[in-house]
Amino acid sequence: MGSNATTVNKTNTGAASGKPGKWLLACHVEDIPADGGACVSFGEEQIAIFHFSRRGQWYATENRCPHKQQMVLSRGMTGSAGEQCEPKVACPFHKKTFSLLTGECLSGDDYRIRTYPVKVKDGKVYIWG
Amino acid sequence: MNSSNKPVVVVIGNGMVGHKFCEKLMAASTSFQIVVFGEEPRPAYDRVHLSEYFNGKSANDLSLSMAGWFDAEQDIVLHIGDPVREIDRTAKVIHSRKGIVQPYDFLVLATGSAAFVPDIPGIEKQGVFVYRTIEDLDLIRDYAREARNGAVMGGGLLGLEAAKALLDLGISHPHVIEFASRLMPRQIDSAGSHILEGRLKKLGLQLHLNKTTLAVEGEGKVRSLRFADDTSLDLDMLVISAGIRPRDELARLAGLQVGTRGGILVNEKMQTSDPQIFAIGECALVAGMIYGLVAPGYEMADVVAANLAGGHKSFTGFDMSTKLKLIGVDVASFGDAFVSEPDSRTIVFEDRHKGIYKRINITGDGTRLLGGILIGDAAAYNMLLQTVNNRLPLPPDPEDLVLGSRGGASAGAGVMDLPDEALICSCESVTKAAICSAVMEKNIETIDGMKKCTKAGTGCGGCVPLVKDLISGTLKANGRYIRNVICEHFDQSRQELLDLIKLHTVKTYDEVLGRWGKGDGCEVCKPAVASILASCWNDNIQQQAVIQDSNDRYLANIQKGGTYSVVPRIPGGEITPEKLIVLGKVAKKYNLYTKITGGQRIDLFGAHVSDLPNIWEELIAAGFESGHAYGKALRTVKSCVGSTWCRFGLHDSVSFAIEVEERYRGIRAPHKIKGGVSGCIRECAEAQSKDFGIIATEKGWNLYVCGNGGSKPQHAQLLATDIDKATVVRLLDRFLMFYIQTADPLTRTATWLNKMDGSMSYLKNVVVEDSLGMGAQWEAEMQTLVDSYKCEWKEVVDSPALRQRFVHFVNAPRKKDPTVAFDSMRGQIKAKEW
Numbered sequence: 001m002g003s004n005a006t007t008v009n010k011t012n013t014g015a016a017s018g019k020p021g022k023w024l025l026a027c028h029v030e031d032i033p034a035d036g037g038a039c040v041s042f043g044e045e046q047i048a049i050f051h052f053s054r055r056g057q058w059y060a061t062e063n064r065c066p067h068k069q070q071m072v073l074s075r076g077m078t079g080s081a082g083e084q085c086e087p088k089v090a091c092p093f094h095k096k097t098f099s100l101l102t103g104e105c106l107s108g109d110d111y112r113i114r115t116y117p118v119k120v121k122d123g124k125v126y127i128w129g
Numbered sequence: 130m131n132s133s134n135k136p137v138v139v140v141i142g143n144g145m146v147g148h149k150f151c152e153k154l155m156a157a158s159t160s161f162q163i164v165v166f167g168e169e170p171r172p173a174y175d176r177v178h179l180s181e182y183f184n185g186k187s188a189n190d191l192s193l194s195m196a197g198w199f200d201a202e203q204d205i206v207l208h209i210g211d212p213v214r215e216i217d218r219t220a221k222v223i224h225s226r227k228g229i230v231q232p233y234d235f236l237v238l239a240t241g242s243a244a245f246v247p248d249i250p251g252i253e254k255q256g257v258f259v260y261r262t263i264e265d266l267d268l269i270r271d272y273a274r275e276a277r278n279g280a281v282m283g284g285g286l287l288g289l290e291a292a293k294a295l296l297d298l299g300i301s302h303p304h305v306i307e308f309a310s311r312l313m314p315r316q317i318d319s320a321g322s323h324i325l326e327g328r329l330k331k332l333g334l335q336l337h338l339n340k341t342t343l344a345v346e347g348e349g350k351v352r353s354l355r356f357a358d359d360t361s362l363d364l365d366m367l368v369i370s371a372g373i374r375p376r377d378e379l380a381r382l383a384g385l386q387v388g389t390r391g392g393i394l395v396n397e398k399m400q401t402s403d404p405q406i407f408a409i410g411e412c413a414l415v416a417g418m419i420y421g422l423v424a425p426g427y428e429m430a431d432v433v434a435a436n437l438a439g440g441h442k443s444f445t446g447f448d449m450s451t452k453l454k455l456i457g458v459d460v461a462s463f464g465d466a467f468v469s470e471p472d473s474r475t476i477v478f479e480d481r482h483k484g485i486y487k488r489i490n491i492t493g494d495g496t497r498l499l500g501g502i503l504i505g506d507a508a509a510y511n512m513l514l515q516t517v518n519n520r521l522p523l524p525p526d527p528e529d530l531v532l533g534s535r536g537g538a539s540a541g542a543g544v545m546d547l548p549d550e551a552l553i554c555s556c557e558s559v560t561k562a563a564i565c566s567a568v569m570e571k572n573i574e575t576i577d578g579m580k581k582c583t584k585a586g587t588g589c590g591g592c593v594p595l596v597k598d599l600i601s602g603t604l605k606a607n608g609r610y611i612r613n614v615i616c617e618h619f620d621q622s623r624q625e626l627l628d629l630i631k632l633h634t635v636k637t638y639d640e641v642l643g644r645w646g647k648g649d650g651c652e653v654c655k656p657a658v659a660s661i662l663a664s665c666w667n668d669n670i671q672q673q674a675v676i677q678d679s680n681d682r683y684l685a686n687i688q689k690g691g692t693y694s695v696v697p698r699i700p701g702g703e704i705t706p707e708k709l710i711v712l713g714k715v716a717k718k719y720n721l722y723t724k725i726t727g728g729q730r731i732d733l734f735g736a737h738v739s740d741l742p743n744i745w746e747e748l749i750a751a752g753f754e755s756g757h758a759y760g761k762a763l764r765t766v767k768s769c770v771g772s773t774w775c776r777f778g779l780h781d782s783v784s785f786a787i788e789v790e791e792r793y794r795g796i797r798a799p800h801k802i803k804g805g806v807s808g809c810i811r812e813c814a815e816a817q818s819k820d821f822g823i824i825a826t827e828k829g830w831n832l833y834v835c836g837n838g839g840s841k842p843q844h845a846q847l848l849a850t851d852i853d854k855a856t857v858v859r860l861l862d863r864f865l866m867f868y869i870q871t872a873d874p875l876t877r878t879a880t881w882l883n884k885m886d887g888s889m890s891y892l893k894n895v896v897v898e899d900s901l902g903m904g905a906q907w908e909a910e911m912q913t914l915v916d917s918y919k920c921e922w923k924e925v926v927d928s929p930a931l932r933q934r935f936v937h938f939v940n941a942p943r944k945k946d947p948t949v950a951f952d953s954m955r956g957q958i959k960a961k962e963w
Contacts, residue, residue, distance in 0.1 A: 041938040072687070077675070080651065087649065
């Protein structure tokens with residue numbers, strides 16, 4: 001599970017791009033199933049957090065699938081696409097897939113989801129927001 | 130009749146060739162008025178695939194022209210059910226039986242052939258049939274209902290087709306009687322026949338070679354055959370398929386020249402002795418030869434149409450190569466199949482163990498292929514035929530053509546190496562270039578699309594595999610992704626992966642991905658592997674929740690708005706009042722919408738994910754268990770009320786449905802499985818629309834398989850008749866395991882069967898006759914699954930760790946998703962529109 005590992009996922013938003021914000025405690029490492037996802041509540045917001053335990057990577061996106069505005073992405077199956085192994089998640093409703101790096105829809109539609117930087121420290125998962 | 134001043138072409142005969150002639154002439158020229166007379170009561174149909182009539186195809190499916198074709202075309206008139214009685218060549222008119230007198234400028238005889246019926250005493254008896262038209266098939270089918278033993282006279286291509294038809298009709302071990310010393314004497318040699326005999330015997334055929342029939346015996350009805358060697362054979366019905374006889378009687382009557390052994394004499398332009406009259410198809414005798422196949426008939430039709438339209442074409446003989454699947458056994462003969470020393474050298478491969486025979490004839494210098502014979506494995510047929518026809522060079526070791534290359538590189542030329550002008554579909558004259566350009570320029574990627582676009586593969590269908598290879602070859606050459614593997618993460622098909630997983634006793638997705646996959650997997654391979662693991666080991670799927678499809682991950686069906694529906698098992702649709710009350714109470718407590726499902730159960734909608742374990746705790750306490758409505762697994766076995774209450778019921782269908790549903794509950798498969806049990810032939814359980822359907826008969830039960838409702842409804846087909854319950858269960862065990870182990874992901878049994886080579890006859894042989902010898906293993910594997918069944922919801926309810934997963938927010942487990950909202954309708958909740 002790598003609960004002591006520190007991983008920072010540098011995506012195109014948030015900390016990496018110098019946007020103001022801070023690291024918010026989201027949950028504990030063991031709350032997120034290995035090679036799967038779960039949803040965290042931040043006030044009004046719902047954030048989906050994904051743990052690719054096979055390669056020790058963490059990703060976070062909004063929980064809403066833009067196709068039908070459903071709060072379900074955290075329940076989707078994770079995986080990778082292409083030779084570069086771009087991490088992705090598939091919405092359980094209609095299997096639209098989204099890149100966890102860029103938030104771009106990979107299955108041909110013109111959608112994009114928000115992504116968030118994730119940090120893991122001392123068994124705790126933080127989101128930049 | 131002829132309102133225009135166009136010259137009139139009268140066509141006598143509306144069979145495949147007559148019909149093709151009309152199509153060709155209409156396409157080549159608009160300056161003719163065409164009048165067609167057909168003897169049969171229906172417009173032209175596909176006689177080549179006649180035996181599929183017994184596999185569930187209707188007369189309509191076999192029809193060659195779309196309904197309304199004749200009405201829509203102004204320059205063509207069709208008279209069906211009205212044979213021509215007489216041709217008056219002096220007045221240039223024909224007289225039909227119904228009294229039509231039709232003048233002609235040109236006359237085309239496409240009268241085809243009739244079955245040759247040998248002159249044997251007693252051949253006129255009841256129960257003796259020929260195998261030629263849809264009407265013949267109707268008669269055979271009606272008679273076969275009462276028959277137990279049947280025989281086919283004639284061991285040629287059509288005779289073996291007829292024997293297959295008898296098998297399909299439920300005659301379990303039909304006899305085949307052949308006068309010659311081998312089967313299919315026109316196509317294959319003795320050694321090939323020997324291998325074919327072995328294969329066919331295994332499939333239940335009883336073969337009698339070197340048999341001269343002296344008499345058909347019986348009082349009015351056929352009861353036995355007597356042979357020249359003083360033996361006899363008891364039977365209830367006899368189908369004659371001893372060859373064809375050209376229908377030349379009209380031509381004879383009109384004084385046209387005919388051959389001494391029948392057939393209307395024509396020249397290379399298909400002209401008879403009267404230059405205004407042509408003959409095409411099986412009635413025509415060209416260069417001393419009657420062509421009993423459809424492709425040369427089409428070529429003749431093309432020659433006449435082209436010449437009438439002002440072109441210059443001749444018929445210069447035709448390649449008689451054939452490939453067919455007889456009761457699941459490949460048989461092919463191509464090019465010069467029989468040529469031998471000193472004109473050629475022969476390479477023979479014979480495998481008596483597997484029943485495979487391959488013979489190729491090559492030139493003395495070993496550079497070119499002349500022809501050959503393939504039995505048991507004809508995968509190489511199309512390519513070998515192309516190698517002959519296009520005079521492609523042979524590999525340095527020509528035996529590689531039959532043995533396969535043993536060095537790595539593929540043997541012989543590949544389909545993409547063919548020249549552009551190579552004729553791929555000889556029925557419709559479609560070249561390789563035409564197919565490849567349809568792929569490239571019109572984006573045709575499926576065989577159905579190709580049939581529509583180019584007509585390739587719509588005749589005898591023999592070229593379909595080659596057309597498929599060309600489509601995928603062209604796609605591949607242009608870098609498009611087409612391999613039949615699960616997804617980009619695995620190079621295996623589902624069946625290959627299942628075999629590997631079983632062989633290596635692999636139990637987790639992680640290990641499967643590590644051993645054979647790459648990347649992180651995806652939403653395609655994860656549930657596919659999850660299904661395989663469940664089918665192999667039957668461990669609780671919650672142990673690997675994240676590789677399950679969303680419904681399996683939460684053991685419930687996700688609905689609009691992100692809530693779930695709950696379907697407890699109600700085996701056979703039987704439920705006590707007490708349990709009904711519990712369902713009502715639970716639904717009220719958790720504010721759920723209730724509806725009766727199509728499978729005789731009750732669905733409770735609108736449950737929050739965090740309520741699921743509590744709902745199930747109450748249901749399980751009341752004696753319910755999971756209904757697996759969320760899984761690719763057995764759903765329900767629907768039943769009618771049966772003999773316990775119904776005045777028509779023959780047996781207790783409800784008890785049997787419950788028994789079967791409880792046996793197969795929880796077993797995961799490539800797709801969902803539904804069953805049905807009806808207590809009598811009225812079929813109130815609609816069992817024939819299910820993956821398996823069981824229907825009570827006077828003597829036991831009939832078992833049907835591979836039916837489907839849904840968007841492409843398909844009736845189930847009869848697998849076995851009048852069997853007892855234990856046999857039903859045994860056959861179902863085998864059928865389901867065969868399906869589970871070989872179907873592609875998300876393929877229902879109906880589609881699986883449709884894709885299966887040999888279709889129902891093959892399935893019957895595998896499941897009922899145990900032709901693969903897998904029966905005992907499958908029964909044992911099924912028993913293991915049955916014995917290891919556990920209600921997966923009970924395991925979740927009993928495990929605090931598993932229950933913990935059923936939350937919407939991991940950092941606020943008791944908080945429900947605030948975006949979930951309902952409307953109301955008819956006094957219940959409904960999901961908010963999205």
